[in-house]
Amino acid sequence: VNPGMEAAGGMVSTPKALPYFVALSQILGLTVVAITGAWLGLYRGGLAWESALQFNVHPLCMVIGMVFLQGDALLVYRVFRNEAKRTTKILHGLLHIFALVIALVGLVAVFEYHKKMSYADLYSLHSWCGLLVFILYLVQWLMGFSFFLFPGASFSLRNRYRPQHIFFGATIFLLSVGTTLLGIKEALLFGLMNKYSTFHPEGILANILGLLLICFAVVVLYILTREAWVRPPRAEEQALSMDFKTLTEGDSPSSQ
Amino acid sequence: VNPGMEAAGGMVSTPKALPYFVALSQILGLTVVAITGAWLGLYRGGLAWESALQFNVHPLCMVIGMVFLQGDALLVYRVFRNEAKRTTKILHGLLHIFALVIALVGLVAVFEYHKKMSYADLYSLHSWCGLLVFILYLVQWLMGFSFFLFPGASFSLRNRYRPQHIFFGATIFLLSVGTTLLGIKEALLFGLMNKYSTFHPEGILANILGLLLICFAVVVLYILTREAWVRPPRAEEQALSMDFKTLTEGDSPSSQ
Numbered sequence: 001v002n003p004g005m006e007a008a009g010g011m012v013s014t015p016k017a018l019p020y021f022v023a024l025s026q027i028l029g030l031t032v033v034a035i036t037g038a039w040l041g042l043y044r045g046g047l048a049w050e051s052a053l054q055f056n057v058h059p060l061c062m063v064i065g066m067v068f069l070q071g072d073a074l075l076v077y078r079v080f081r082n083e084a085k086r087t088t089k090i091l092h093g094l095l096h097i098f099a100l101v102i103a104l105v106g107l108v109a110v111f112e113y114h115k116k117m118s119y120a121d122l123y124s125l126h127s128w129c130g131l132l133v134f135i136l137y138l139v140q141w142l143m144g145f146s147f148f149l150f151p152g153a154s155f156s157l158r159n160r161y162r163p164q165h166i167f168f169g170a171t172i173f174l175l176s177v178g179t180t181l182l183g184i185k186e187a188l189l190f191g192l193m194n195k196y197s198t199f200h201p202e203g204i205l206a207n208i209l210g211l212l213l214i215c216f217a218v219v220v221l222y223i224l225t226r227e228a229w230v231r232p233p234r235a236e237e238q239a240l241s242m243d244f245k246t247l248t249e250g251d252s253p254s255s256q
Numbered sequence: 257v258n259p260g261m262e263a264a265g266g267m268v269s270t271p272k273a274l275p276y277f278v279a280l281s282q283i284l285g286l287t288v289v290a291i292t293g294a295w296l297g298l299y300r301g302g303l304a305w306e307s308a309l310q311f312n313v314h315p316l317c318m319v320i321g322m323v324f325l326q327g328d329a330l331l332v333y334r335v336f337r338n339e340a341k342r343t344t345k346i347l348h349g350l351l352h353i354f355a356l357v358i359a360l361v362g363l364v365a366v367f368e369y370h371k372k373m374s375y376a377d378l379y380s381l382h383s384w385c386g387l388l389v390f391i392l393y394l395v396q397w398l399m400g401f402s403f404f405l406f407p408g409a410s411f412s413l414r415n416r417y418r419p420q421h422i423f424f425g426a427t428i429f430l431l432s433v434g435t436t437l438l439g440i441k442e443a444l445l446f447g448l449m450n451k452y453s454t455f456h457p458e459g460i461l462a463n464i465l466g467l468l469l470i471c472f473a474v475v476v477l478y479i480l481t482r483e484a485w486v487r488p489p490r491a492e493e494q495a496l497s498m499d500f501k502t503l504t505e506g507d508s509p510s511s512q
Contacts, residue, residue: 119453120453120454120455123452123453123454123455123459124441124444124452124453124459124463125437125440125441125444125462125463125466126441128463128466128467129437129466129467129470132467163482167477167478167481171474171477174430175470177434178433178434178437178470181381181385181434181437181438182437182438182441184381185380185381185382185438185441185442185445186441186445188380188381189441189442189445189446190445196379196380197375197376197379197380198376198379199376199379203379203380206381207380207381207384210381210384210385211384211385211388214385214431214434218427221423221427222423225423226419227419
């Protein structure tokens with residue numbers, strides 16, 4: 001695959017533009033988390049677990065877990081191009097576990113808040129999308145674990161599942177961002193009411209947050225879909241794959 | 257369709273699952289348009305241009321233009337596998353023109369309605385996203401026209417622009433669907449207010465519409481991203497491409 005690999009100490013060359021796009025994604029992701037925090041701090045009274053402020057734990061946790069960490073988990077294979085595949089895989093799984101746990105805290109926060117305030121649950125489009133995307137995310141994690149981390153699955157099974165895992169991974173990430181936008185919209189319409197149409201600073205800040213969320217999603221998607229930026233297999237993986245190819249007649253793992 | 261190119265009539269074989277996915281996308285797309293119409297008819301008083309009902313022209317036009325027709329325009333290269341590339345290209349461009357004109361009518365409707373009612377313009381996240389996506393859509397159309405339909409652009413220029421055109425086309429489509437979800441949410445919160453949390457039938461119907469919009473987007477995206485479903489080049493195109501390859505040393509149009 002890469003003839004000059006040995007000479008350069010086994011390092012795979014990094015595409016020139018990739019680091020800039022990764023840096024941009026991280027700046028956007030961190031800005032999104034910071035603005036969410038600023039919004040909740042400046043206009044919504046900050047965070048607390050044992051009061052009506054418990055609600056505010058919800059948006060912050062969802063943005064950190066379902067948007068920022070989930071997005072970064074998808075980028076792992078593009079960023080760590082010289083690590084062993086197994087290391088990269090474990091990092092991918094770990095980031096998704098962190099995302100899942102943080103999102104779970106965010107979900108508990110909103111359901112406990114609703115209970116405290118005797119609000120109805122799960123009537124809005126935001127809540128329907130959120131429940132759907134969280135269940136899909138759980139299923140995707142379990143499927144990914146059983147196919148790629150659990151040692152049981154055969155190479156041919158992994159190869160057949162891989163494109164589905166990638167497609168649904170990207171789809172779930174985009175749905176998470178879409179659900180977040182619906183949540184921002186809901187918070188603004190319930191919180192600001194008629195003040196929204198007066199270009200109230202809170203409305204402007206949250207609109208900008210929405211646009212930055214979209215930018216983060218687009219940059220992550222752009223990085224993921226450049227074919228030339230896909231992690232090339234390392235020499236050993238290539239050799240291993242070749243061995244299996246000979247053994248199984250084309251039933252080999254095409255490293256992604 | 258492509259008469260007598262080869263022994264088997266020159267037909268490129270269609271992947272087995274593709275027609276089912278295309279049928280599913282069309283069922284979902286038409287259902288989305290029908291439910292939007294039903295919602296406006298049943299709960300919002302129907303359509304009219306010269307009254308307060310002018311607003312209702314907006315959601316219907318945006319769903320038909322920016323969602324259904326735009327989605328179908330993206331599928332043209334997967335569906336018409338045996339037409340000449342030029343025919344497919346013109347159909348792609350025409351569907352996008354229809355989408356653009358219908359969306360423009362929808363935009364005029366909402367701005368005229370706002371003026372009539374003395375409502376503020378462009379304060380909400382929905383309107384910001386909508387304006388952004390419409391401008392991007394216009395730019396994408398003009399770029400696509402100048403690179404691919406206008407005869408001036410060289411083969412190498414077309415090849416370098418093609419992946420960008422495809423990425424931004426898919427992105428703009430997804431943004432259109434996301435913006436539509438924000439619009440549904442806005443219409444429900446303004447229209448139903450506290451009735452939304454009582455599981456009012458209008459709320460349930462519009463939530464279902466939102467989920468179906470997501471399903472339509474996911475199915476279209478799934479069809480577009482299957483590598484095996486990309487339109488293969490026809491024999492003449494292949495030959496032409498080969499000729500140019502010889503002439504320009506690798507600077508040939510890889511038919512998409």
